[in-house]
Amino acid sequence: MTSTVKKDEAxxxxxxxxxxxxxxxxxxxDLDLHVERGEFFTLLGPSGxxxxxxxxxxxxxxxxxxxxxxxxxxxxxNLPPRKRGIGMVFQNYALFPNMTVGQNLxxxxxxxxxxxxxxxxxxxxxxxMVRLEGMENRRPGELSGGQQQRVAIxxxxxxxxxxxxxxxxxxxxxxxxxxxxxxxxRNIQQELGLTVVYVTHDQQEAMAMSTRVAVFHRxxxxxxxxxxxxxxxxxxxxxxRFIGDNNILRGHVLSADEGQxxxxxxxxxxxxxxxxxxxxxxxxxxxxxxxxxxxxxxxTYSNEFExxxxxxxxxxxxxxxxxxxCGNSNFIIKLPNIAGHGAVLxxxxxxxxxxxxxxxxxxxxx
Amino acid sequence: MAQSLRGARIRAAALxxxxxxxxxxxxxxxxxxxxxxxxxxxxxxxxxxxxLALLExxxxxxxxxxxxxxxxxxxxxSLAKQRKLGGVATRINRLESGMRSTxxxxxxxxxxxxxxxxREAMVAADEAWGEAGTWRAxxxxxxxxxxxxxxxxxxxxxxxxxxIVTQPPERRIYLPLLWRTLVVSLAxxxxxxxxxxxxxxxxxxxxxxxxxxxxLLVLLPFWTSLLVRTTSWIVLLQNQGVxxxxxxxxxxxxxxxxxxxxxxxxxxxxxxxxxxxxxxILPLFAVMxxxxxxxxxxxxxxxxxxxxxxxxVYWPQTLPGVAAGSLLVFILSIGYYITPALVGGRxxxxxxxxxxxxxxxxxxxxxxxxxxxxxxxxxGLFYFVYDRLVxxxxxxxx
Numbered sequence: 001m002t003s004t005v006k007k008d009e010a011x012x013x014x015x016x017x018x019x020x021x022x023x024x025x026x027x028x029x030d031l032d033l034h035v036e037r038g039e040f041f042t043l044l045g046p047s048g049x050x051x052x053x054x055x056x057x058x059x060x061x062x063x064x065x066x067x068x069x070x071x072x073x074x075x076x077x078n079l080p081p082r083k084r085g086i087g088m089v090f091q092n093y094a095l096f097p098n099m100t101v102g103q104n105l106x107x108x109x110x111x112x113x114x115x116x117x118x119x120x121x122x123x124x125x126x127x128x129m130v131r132l133e134g135m136e137n138r139r140p141g142e143l144s145g146g147q148q149q150r151v152a153i154x155x156x157x158x159x160x161x162x163x164x165x166x167x168x169x170x171x172x173x174x175x176x177x178x179x180x181x182x183x184x185x186r187n188i189q190q191e192l193g194l195t196v197v198y199v200t201h202d203q204q205e206a207m208a209m210s211t212r213v214a215v216f217h218r219x220x221x222x223x224x225x226x227x228x229x230x231x232x233x234x235x236x237x238x239x240x241r242f243i244g245d246n247n248i249l250r251g252h253v254l255s256a257d258e259g260q261x262x263x264x265x266x267x268x269x270x271x272x273x274x275x276x277x278x279x280x281x282x283x284x285x286x287x288x289x290x291x292x293x294x295x296x297x298x299x300t301y302s303n304e305f306e307x308x309x310x311x312x313x314x315x316x317x318x319x320x321x322x323x324x325x326c327g328n329s330n331f332i333i334k335l336p337n338i339a340g341h342g343a344v345l346x347x348x349x350x351x352x353x354x355x356x357x358x359x360x361x362x363x364x365x366x
Numbered sequence: 367m368a369q370s371l372r373g374a375r376i377r378a379a380a381l382x383x384x385x386x387x388x389x390x391x392x393x394x395x396x397x398x399x400x401x402x403x404x405x406x407x408x409x410x411x412x413x414x415x416x417x418l419a420l421l422e423x424x425x426x427x428x429x430x431x432x433x434x435x436x437x438x439x440x441x442x443x444s445l446a447k448q449r450k451l452g453g454v455a456t457r458i459n460r461l462e463s464g465m466r467s468t469x470x471x472x473x474x475x476x477x478x479x480x481x482x483x484x485r486e487a488m489v490a491a492d493e494a495w496g497e498a499g500t501w502r503a504x505x506x507x508x509x510x511x512x513x514x515x516x517x518x519x520x521x522x523x524x525x526x527x528x529x530i531v532t533q534p535p536e537r538r539i540y541l542p543l544l545w546r547t548l549v550v551s552l553a554x555x556x557x558x559x560x561x562x563x564x565x566x567x568x569x570x571x572x573x574x575x576x577x578x579x580x581x582l583l584v585l586l587p588f589w590t591s592l593l594v595r596t597t598s599w600i601v602l603l604q605n606q607g608v609x610x611x612x613x614x615x616x617x618x619x620x621x622x623x624x625x626x627x628x629x630x631x632x633x634x635x636x637x638x639x640x641x642x643x644x645x646x647i648l649p650l651f652a653v654m655x656x657x658x659x660x661x662x663x664x665x666x667x668x669x670x671x672x673x674x675x676x677x678x679v680y681w682p683q684t685l686p687g688v689a690a691g692s693l694l695v696f697i698l699s700i701g702y703y704i705t706p707a708l709v710g711g712r713x714x715x716x717x718x719x720x721x722x723x724x725x726x727x728x729x730x731x732x733x734x735x736x737x738x739x740x741x742x743x744x745x746g747l748f749y750f751v752y753d754r755l756v757x758x759x760x761x762x763x764x
Contacts, residue, residue, distance in 0.1 A: 061663055081666040094664035098682040107678065108668035159669065
């Protein structure tokens, strides 16, 4: 605990962090993260992927097995949660039911010894920020789920921490409320210049809110990138499958050049863009976004196939089709609902195609 | 439709009928008849109807008429023939000590002869008959409905003028005993809370497997009879018992310095605390199970020390369990009988032991009933106060 605060260092750093409960199963393995000041950083992954454990280690409720975690350049291993000065929003709000909303917000100020005269004003100001003016005397039990969530956020902000952790804060709310609060949390974060570390299993939420996202799978980070990069340029098969929809084709590399490889699939050869240096004979997974596949006149795309239309669904703004191609009998195509597509029917034989850059060759993880 | 629903409801209610009858016959009727005895004692009135009728017109100051003496003498004589006089004399004696021997002596003297003057004969047999107080006591003993048992139970009495006065300090028994019972019950409740709270917390916050095991251990004592548990404490605590032996063996006590831990108040406290502990732990556990462990984490993430988090966040949320457990233990211990009877010795007796004494030894059921009513009222009073302070409705037992 002798190191000093280095201003140029990232706000939160995980360096080679491992976590195991039983000594055998690694819940988190060799984790490296840098969260910059003012960033909205999301830990995204399915349940059991280790993201919540990371958050708990950062908050101080779990100890890392090895590695180092620093906040403002200071290692926090020996710092109890109350001394880390982190605002935390819990999964089920964790509002104190025996206190009013005002007392809930006042609590962190009281334990910090802030005089009563200042407390009331700060509570009022913070409640206004989450648009709950005048709710001081209500009990948490009398509030709706959305209001309780706002109180929980206000309570995590009222003592003005610069780092706020949120553990699936919107998980219990319905979709409309969730989307509304996504905007609000994002606005508050930017207004106050907060560093937020956010945990969710909802990839749309992660995409909508984050500056950067770390995708977790089985205790390991698969990729850390902005939402756009994660969507457009996944580097791992898991990321490709987890973020948005992707069709996966499997096959062996026939030849590989810089920027292009040819892959042998059960339905023929496919030209793809390799994201890593793959070698002939290697198994790869090809990821193709449904909306990047088109119905084609001959020789429009680098990859074209004649297929039977197995299903076609009208989904309002787009049409959703299912075909069998290159060994994948569940290949989805999304076509925008614009003039010209009404002509195809179930059972028709159609020509589909996609470009090289929309077909990424990833290491096969199966 | 409504008719068939009503029929179904009646049939459902009819299923509980056996229980209702059982409870009525085995609980409410005996309890009611017992409690009635505390203020209704017709035995003397039934035994001496004519004398009491004459005494009704008496002014209570001068000596009664010759006719009254004669009637009483004859009634004594006929009671003696029916061998009922002893019981009646005992009852009267409870109101006016010394009356039993007076009556029996007089009846013996009057057995055969037909005296000229009944008054002279009876006063000759016992001078007490010459005093107005004796007759007043007789008249009081003849009341069918009386508060005398309650007066006795509250260490009160009537003086010669019939005013209610407190007994002299050396003759006060029941109020000090009731007070002691309340203090001991309160002490047991507090000890149970202090001992049980951490245990309940541990059970509520352990993994399911461990929580089940701990709960089993808490319930384990119920598998053995109360009597066995209580006598085990005698084995452990007595002068040559396990605990004293151990303390002597490791040199904390000298062999002549063994502590008297049983057959006194200490024994009652230790044994009752152990026996009543589950009744504190279970309601506490039931409430703690519903308090999210997130709350303590949230408190510490907000900057609170464990102490602050516990006192401001956790403890208030467990109050319904504290209330339920405390009330349960307090009420159970205030009426506890068997354990103080076995390990309490002379100083560790509680009010219920006194009730049992009057039921089984002195056979003064009226007084026993009055003490029972007072005990019941005390519990009711505490319940009421408690309801006002804590609120019974918010309380959870399981």
